Amino acid sequence: MKKVLIANRGEIAVRIIRACRDAGLSPIAIASDADRTALHARLADEVHRLKGTSPIETYLNQAAILDIARQAGADAVHPGYGLLSENESFAAAVTASDLIWIGPSADAIARLGDKVAARAIARRVGAPLLPSLDDGALTLDTARQFIAAHGLPVIVKAQNGGGGRGMRIVRHESELPSQLAAAEREAQIAFGRPECFIERYLENARHIETQCLADRHGHVLIVSTRDCTLQRRQQKIIEEAPAPFLTTIHNERLAAASTAILQDVGYCGAATCEFLLTAEGDIFFLEVNTRIQVEHPVTEEIAGFDLIREMFRIAMGEHLPSTAPRLRxxxxxxxxxxxxxxxxxxxxxxxxxxxxxxxxxxxxxxxxxxxxxxxxxxxxxxxxxxxxxxxxxxxxxxxxxxxxxxxxxxxxxxxxxxxxxxxxxxxxxxxxxxxxxxxxxxxxxxxxxxxxxxxxxxxxxxxxxxxxxxxxxxxxxxxxDPPAYRIGIKAPLAGTVLELCVCEGQNIAPGDLVAVMESMKMEQSILAETAGVVARINVAPGAFIDADADLVGLD
Structure with a gap:
């Protein structure tokens, strides 16, 4: 392995570039038109353009990325996190192109990246699970039956993908139709598949995870635990390692469940197994992330490991250490x-x-x-x-x-x-x-x-x-002095219009939902700030618009 194509952007691309430098490897960057002067493009040995700006045109464009890998003479691909990192078809395509895929096999990604399939594996190896409806038959009717049997609150989750996307908490049954539709819509946009499942939701639980490494020789190493409890909208913003205030029994159970799940699928690479910890001390399995995590540096700081370089070593067939590092x-x-x-x-x-x-x-x-x-x-x-x-x-x-x-x-x-x-x-x-x-x-x-x-x-x-x-x-x-009247409702941010919720001639009041937009991987509800009649709709669903663009004109 000599030249590594980094199929990502931003912070994680910079992180992988630096790991390549330390390992004596040549980093190759890709950059959209919006990123042509970005830091990761400036730091790499080579940078190749991806035409366009949207993720679909650029960092999710498998054919274009593989073409660049061939043109650049790369012999390996590191996907980072997000984007194509948990896409089994991309992993398979990289391998089929005689390139080294720095990650788990396409089969392992498929089996663990599908949360429903991962739950079946966890169930088989004896990992603890919350009640769920994950048999592929989620509808409004079956969801209502699940709520009748298990109570509220529940959480609707995208079956494929992670990062807190495609998740909606339902605390009142009246919210179920809108929240289910929102989760399916976001799952389709983020992961290309709308399938969701439903699970009992724990209100006051902590989010605990294990940083795992597994080599080609069947050895699974649990490097450390992490606490990722502090989140907004089910997305992490503060993480720490090791997870504080765990008992010896907690650590043993987390390690045993993580090891069993990964060994069951013959896993190879970096992985994170995620769990919930209740106030009563009970542990429940959530999912496996088949990639490096945003929060991997906290584990590196206490373990003295460069996890990206360990991924390089694993991809080359080397053995992991026989014992976990002493944490500092x-x-x-x-x-x-x-x-x-x-x-x-x-x-x-x-x-x-x-x-x-x-x-x-x-x-x-x-x-x-x-x-x-x-x-x-x-x-x-x-x-x-x-x-x-x-x-x-x-x-x-x-x-x-x-x-x-x-x-x-x-x-x-x-x-x-x-x-x-x-x-x-x-x-x-x-x-x-x-x-x-x-x-x-x-x-x-x-x-x-x-x-x-x-x-x-x-x-x-x-x-x-x-x-x-x-x-x-x-x-x-x-x-x-404020204007005497308002002529329209403007987009408060740049992004994609997912849904228009009003029609021309409709009366609206302050607080009414006008549109749903997506910006920077987050859904945003656009609410009316004034009353009026919709005189004109200026955008279409699927359109990308700039901040302050007129969404709707009002009389």
């Missing part, structure tokens, strides 16, 4: 997404006009952008990650407060103020199990209090709070 200290990762956490986590793509990154003991930075770069609206919102390591959890969190305090960015809104607020909350920063009270819905339930805490912290630091991502000129104009 504690690590926490904070995702810096281009989102406004206090405006319903709305994506905020744009140009990064200033970026001041933290440093000092225990701080690692994995970023896909630099000052002057533009975060495009076509892909996910991750700008980079701040990873902090300490001798123990208390030291790691202390260093994290310092690092998040030093971090500054201008031009786009990010999750940094939310991270600072979370670090100030005793439910998260507690030093013992009794005080550690976060769960997967904790951020969603406490977002108003976290917003207040963030504002207070900014005031105490002597900062003037401004609207995230708003220029000085826009701020001043916000205080000018």
């Amino acid at each position: 200290g504690h690590a926490v990762e904070f995702r810096i997404n281009a989102e406004d956490p206090y405006s319903d986590f709305r994506p905020r793509p744009g140009r990064i006009s200033r970026l001041a990154l933290p440093g000092g003991p225990g701080v690692r930075l994995d970023f896909g952008y630099e000052a002057g770069d533009t975060v495009p609206p076509y892909y996910d919102s991750l700008i980079g990650k701040i990873i902090v390591h300490g001798r123990d959890r208390i030291e790691a969190l202390t260093r994290a407060r310092r690092a998040l305090g030093e971090f500054q960015i201008e031009g786009v809104a990010t999750l940094a103020p939310l991270h600072r607020a979370i670090l100030s909350q005793k439910e998260f920063a507690s030093g013992d199990a009794a005080g550690f009270a976060v769960h997967t819905r904790w951020i969603d339930e406490h977002i108003d209090a976290l917003s207040d805490a963030a504002a207070a912290m900014d005031r105490s630091r002597g900062r003037i709070a401004t609207l995230p991502g708003t220029s000085d000129a826009e701020m001043s104009s916000a205080f000018d």
Whole structure:
């Protein structure tokens, strides 16, 4: 293996490029028209253009990527995370092209990437499971029957894919039709297949996972546990390793279930097995991610492993160590997404006009952008990650407060103020199990209090709070006399129109759903802010539109 084509973009492409450099391999990048000057394109030995901007045209275009691999003389492909990383047909096509696929076999991806099939495997090896309807017969009627038998809440999940997409929680039966339709629609867009299943939902559980490696010789290594409980909309934003406050029995059960599942399919590569941990101490299997995870750096920091380089070694047929590494200290990762956490986590793509990154003991930075770069609206919102390591959890969190305090960015809104607020909350920063009270819905339930805490912290630091991502000129104009009337409903962000929910001639009131858009891998509901009659619809479903474009004209 000498030349590695990186079938990805952004932060993970930069991460793989650096691993290639350390391993003496030549990294080859691909870049869409929107990414032609991106950091990963600048750092690679070669960069090859993918015509277009949308994911379907570019980073999901299997034929184009394989053509580039052949033209560049690559002998291996690393898919990173997301995009084609868990696509069994792409894995098979890479292998059929006599290229080394740096990941699990197409068969393993198919068997574990399908959540229903993975649950069947988990059931066969004795891993604990929540009640579910996963026999492929999910309809409104069968979902209602499941709720009658098992109660509420339930969660509808995309059968294929991950990353929190295609998931909808149902707490009232009246929500079932709309939430099922939304999950199926998002699954189709994200993974190309609309199939979903339904599962009993645990309100106050923690999200625990195991970082696993498996070689071609049947050996599975459990490198560490991680806690990924802090999420918004079922998508992770803070992760730490090892998972705090687990008992020896918990660790043994997690390792045993993960090993059994991976060995059952003859797995080879990096994998993450995900579980829920209840307040009562019960563990339930969720799914397997057949790829490297966004949060892999926290495991690397405590284990002393370069997991990407281990993937290279596995792909070349080398043996893994016979025993797991001795873990050192504690690590926490904070995702810096281009989102406004206090405006319903709305994506905020744009140009990064200033970026001041933290440093000092225990701080690692994995970023896909630099000052002057533009975060495009076509892909996910991750700008980079701040990873902090300490001798123990208390030291790691202390260093994290310092690092998040030093971090500054201008031009786009990010999750940094939310991270600072979370670090100030005793439910998260507690030093013992009794005080550690976060769960997967904790951020969603406490977002108003976290917003207040963030504002207070900014005031105490002597900062003037401004609207995230708003220029000085826009701020001043916000205080000018407002227009006497509104002529339309504008798109609050750039993205794809998934659904139009009104028709011409329809009366609408403030708060009515006008449209559903997708931007940076997130669905956004567009609500009317004023009453009126729909005079004109200016866009069609499936169209990509810029921010501030007129969706609907009103009389």
